[in-house]
Amino acid sequence: MRKAFICPTKYVQGQNELLNLGYFVKNFGASALLVAGENTAKRVSSQLQKTAKKYGVTFVDTYFCGECTDAEIARLERLAKAKKCGCVVGLGGGKAIDTAKCVANGGPLIIAPTVAATDAPTSHSAVIYNEDGSFNRYAFFQKSPDVVLVDVSVIAKAPVRFLVSGMGDALSTYFEARATAASFSAVNAGLPCGALDKKAEPAVSTKTALALAELCYETLMEDAAKAKLACEKGVVTPALENIVEANILLSGLGFESGGLAAAHAVQDGLTVLPETHDYYHGEKVAFGLLVQLVMENADEIDTVLSFCEDIGLPVCLEDIGVTEISEKDLMKVAKKACDKDETIHSMPFPVTPEMVADAILAADALGRDYKGLDDEDWDDEDWDDEEDEDDE
Numbered sequence: 045m046r047k048a049f050i051c052p053t054k055y056v057q058g059q060n061e062l063l064n065l066g067y068f069v070k071n072f073g074a075s076a077l078l079v080a081g082e083n084t085a086k087r088v089s090s091q092l093q094k095t096a097k098k099y100g101v102t103f104v105d106t107y108f109c110g111e112c113t114d115a116e117i118a119r120l121e122r123l124a125k126a127k128k129c130g131c132v133v134g135l136g137g138g139k140a141i142d143t144a145k146c147v148a149n150g151g152p153l154i155i156a157p158t159v160a161a162t163d164a165p166t167s168h169s170a171v172i173y174n175e176d177g178s179f180n181r182y183a184f185f186q187k188s189p190d191v192v193l194v195d196v197s198v199i200a201k202a203p204v205r206f207l208v209s210g211m212g213d214a215l216s217t218y219f220e221a222r223a224t225a226a227s228f229s230a231v232n233a234g235l236p237c238g239a240l241d242k243k244a245e246p247a248v249s250t251k252t253a254l255a256l257a258e259l260c261y262e263t264l265m266e267d268a269a270k271a272k273l274a275c276e277k278g279v280v281t282p283a284l285e286n287i288v289e290a291n292i293l294l295s296g297l298g299f300e301s302g303g304l305a306a307a308h309a310v311q312d313g314l315t316v317l318p319e320t321h322d323y324y325h326g327e328k329v330a331f332g333l334l335v336q337l338v339m340e341n342a343d344e345i346d347t348v349l350s351f352c353e354d355i356g357l358p359v360c361l362e363d364i365g366v367t368e369i370s371e372k373d374l375m376k377v378a379k380k381a382c383d384k385d386e387t388i389h390s391m392p393f394p395v396t397p398e399m400v401a402d403a404i405l406a407a408d409a410l411g412r413d414y415k416g417l418d419d420e421d422w423d424d425e426d427w428d429d430e431e432d433e434d435d436e
Contacts, residue, residue: 048234048247049301050188052155052166055293057194059280062091065133065156066099068191072152073130075102079120079144080135082107084158088135088198104129108136112143112172114180120147131190137206138162138325142170150186156193159206160288162213162325165192166296169232171325179315179380184232188300196280196288204275205324205356207284210291211268212330212357214260215348216307217298219333220387221257223340224303225249229390233301249302257298263290268355306336306381309388310400313381317373319365328364330357334407339391339399349414360411361404374401 056064069076078085078092085092085105092103104127109116124132124147131152134144141155141164155165164170168188172180199207224231225248234247263286270283299308310332314320320328330352337345352359361369369377378400381388388395 045228046234046245046247047250048231049250049252049297050168050233051297051301052188052192053190055166055192055194057196057285057289057293059195059197060091061193061195062088062156062198063095063098065092065154065193066095066101068154068193069101069103069131069133070099072190074100075104075127075129076131076133076154077106077120077124077127077129077144077147078103078133078135079106079108079140079147080133081110081140084136084140088158091195091198103133108140108143110139111175111177112139112146112170113175114172115175117143117146117172121149134165134189138164138171139173141165142172145170145185145189146172146183148185153189154191154193155189156195157292158195158198159202160194160199160210160291161206162210163217163292163295163299165189165194165292167232167300169300173315177315177318177321179312192292194288194292196285199288200275200280200284201278202275204272207275207287207291208272208356209324209326210295211264211287211355212324212326212328212333212352214291214295214326215264215351215357216329216333216336217295217302218257218261219336219342219344220305220307220390221249221254221298221302223305223336223392224390225254227390227392229303229305231301231303253298253301253303256294257302260290260294260298263287263294265351268351272355303390304387305390306339306388306395306400307332309381309386310335310377310404312383312386313377313379313400314364316376316380317366317369319367323358323364327358331359331361331364331407331411334359334411335400335403336391338403338407338410339395345410349410353414358411359414360417361408362417363411374404377401377404 230246271287378397
């Protein structure tokens with residue numbers, strides 16, 4: 045049986061690490077295309093100026109638009125070529141990072157996350173969206189980033205919601221890897237040219253990947269609450285460092301070499317609802333995980349519900365902006381989650397849109413019940429009327 049594992053060439057995490065960015069850029073040339081939103085670049089402008097001066101490199105600003113779309117990727121590719129940049133630096137959150145991967149397209153790439161909101165930094169894949177913010181497709185590249193440089197000092201100063209969202213993304217890692225292993229489904233690590241490359245020989249996950257995914261879950265259970273408090277105060281503690289490592293490294297290696305399943309597919313499906321667009325990827329993944337656990341009738345669902353509620357992750361549709369959903373929209377979500385190339389088909393049993401729709405409603409009901417929210421109850425008189433009609 046063919047197995048595969050993939051990871052970045054180098055991962056460095058610590059305080060004030062952005063001051064070392066120029067050292068890694070210089071390994072590839074004198075200039076780097078900086079894929080970063082304007083506000084993000086301004087927040088760390090002092091560190092960028094210092095490292096550029098110290099190592100004699102130049103950062104080419106891109107004024108990233110904030111969305112990883114085909115049009116934005118093409119614009120930045122032209123800019124990188126015109127400026128003859130030696131490498132690409134993805135600075136910021138998941139969408140800037142994924143855009144940088146697409147622009148580099150397997151070439152020299154440095155990732156410097158300023159938030160621990162997703163597990164995107166370590167992977168050789170990216171999520172591309174449509175102009176309206178809905179999910180378009182996954183993209184895959186020949187290799188993982190050359191360097192992942194994580195400055196915990198910067199992450200500690202970011203809004204705590206980013207860290208919590210990253211915990212939501214990381215929370216699904218073990219459960220999706222477990223499902224993928226049980227079904228012997230192919231993982232991204234074995235498909236260096238992409239999941240849609242029909243010539244590539246598929247590979248399944250390794251024991252290493254599943255162990256890292258499980259360690260990710262254990263770290264969240266142990267340090268999440270303490271890390272959240274540290275981030276709220278803007279300070280670096282061992283617990284925060286552990287959660288940053290879980291959100292970025294353990295989850296990144298765990299999902300890519302361990303596999304994705306229903307949780308991320310449901311997240312992709314939820315993007316068809318405009319009201320969810322103001323919510324972060326990890327927040328929607330957390331609800332997607334509850335949907336997956338309902339489908340599995342998993343023993344851990346109460347533990348996950350409790351964790352999500354305690355840490356501030358969504359447990360029902362209302363928590364991701366969906367106050368009501370029609371049967372038509374529900375099936376749109378479910379059908380999108382069940383697209384033929386979606387990761388939901390890594391579940392160890394066949395999945396249909398109808399199953400997903402039912403699981404979404406059941407997960408929503410469980411979450412609402414856990415939060416103590418009132419749902420509409422059946423009117424006993426209505427049932428009495430039906431019984432009367434049946435008797436007639």
